[in-house]
Amino acid sequence: MRDRRYAHPFRDLRAKLQDATSVCVLTGAGMSAESGIPTFRDAQTGLWANLDPMQLASEEGFRADPQRVWDWYQMRRDGVRQAEPNAGHVALARYAARHPGRMTILTQNVDDLHQRAAARAGEGARIVALHGSILADRWLDACPRGEDLMRRPCEPARAEPGRPPRCPDCGNRLRPGVVWFGESLDYRDLTAAEEAASACDVMLVVGTSGSVWPAAGLAARARHAGAHVVILNTQASEIDDEAHIVLTGSAATLLPRLLDPL
Ligand code: APR
Numbered sequence: 001m002r003d004r005r006y007a008h009p010f011r012d013l014r015a016k017l018q019d020a021t022s023v024c025v026l027t028g029a030g031m032s033a034e035s036g037i038p039t040f041r042d043a044q045t046g047l048w049a050n051l052d053p054m055q056l057a058s059e060e061g062f063r064a065d066p067q068r069v070w071d072w073y074q075m076r077r078d079g080v081r082q083a084e085p086n087a088g089h090v091a092l093a094r095y096a097a098r099h100p101g102r103m104t105i106l107t108q109n110v111d112d113l114h115q116r117a118a119a120r121a122g123e124g125a126r127i128v129a130l131h132g133s134i135l136a137d138r139w140l141d142a143c144p145r146g147e148d149l150m151r152r153p154c155e156p157a158r159a160e161p162g163r164p165p166r167c168p169d170c171g172n173r174l175r176p177g178v179v180w181f182g183e184s185l186d187y188r189d190l191t192a193a194e195e196a197a198s199a200c201d202v203m204l205v206v207g208t209s210g211s212v213w214p215a216a217g218l219a220a221r222a223r224h225a226g227a228h229v230v231i232l233n234t235q236a237s238e239i240d241d242e243a244h245i246v247l248t249g250s251a252a253t254l255l256p257r258l259l260d261p262l
Helices: 009-019 029-033 059-064 066-082 087-098 113-121 187-199 217-224 251-259
Strands: 023-027 103-107 126-129 132-139 174-178 202-206 228-233 245-248
Touching: 009 202, 009 228, 009 245, 009 251, 023 187, 023 217, 029 087, 029 113, 029 251, 059 066, 066 132, 066 174, 087 103, 087 113, 087 251, 103 187, 113 126, 126 187, 187 217, 202 217, 217 228, 228 251
Parallel strands: 023 103, 023 202, 103 126, 202 228, 228 245
Antiparallel strands: 132 174
């Protein structure tokens, strides 16, 4: 909901960011849209156009048709590898590098564009990848060797090529290292995110529809803990009511305008 008290939202917000000791940034698929990474639904093209997202991004869907889901993720991995951080990622990373220790980025994105921007600008922010990494692999099932304390679990790097690759010893299959629908977030990541949201002075919510939980609840958590909450999005989101201000525009346009002078 727009707040009419803020006649000069950028000036007022820059003053808050200047004074803040802790800034939290919650990002979603819109953050990477201008890097050419399609949002979840946009990625359902061609062979995958008529499939339910739940069939492509769930354990149930993977078990039902591992090859199809593996191929879809390979296509998305190729897109992520070819993409570059956009001006929004760069603005966040540069602000963080100028103010080390001040910023925590909580991203729902499974690409590595925040990390790559940070590697170039100089590390300054803590980055929590709430939904994992599309570039990582892990076993679909618990490794049977891991149950025996005397034996080391099988290494995903040893998997034999395939769609998906398989363990040569136990037949276990690799799956992408992302959090699928119906799965829990890593406890340490969620705890870190909740702590950062509760402790920040300002939260920027960038390019997320606010429809996927528990990430969507972090904006309300920050607001209730006293943070100034700002949404940056090209369209309305489901959590606009949690914001003190909604800035309408793209991540790659708004973030440099907001942060570069600071
Ligand atoms: N700049 C800012 N916002 C944008 C831009 C842009 N250039 N382009 C799109 N958006 C906004 C859209 O208006 C929308 O609100 O980004 C949001 C994208 O919404 P979703 O595709 O639903 O993405 P997200 O909210 O990140 O979804 C969360 O759901 O798809 C799963 O696990 C996946 O992490 C993802 C989660």
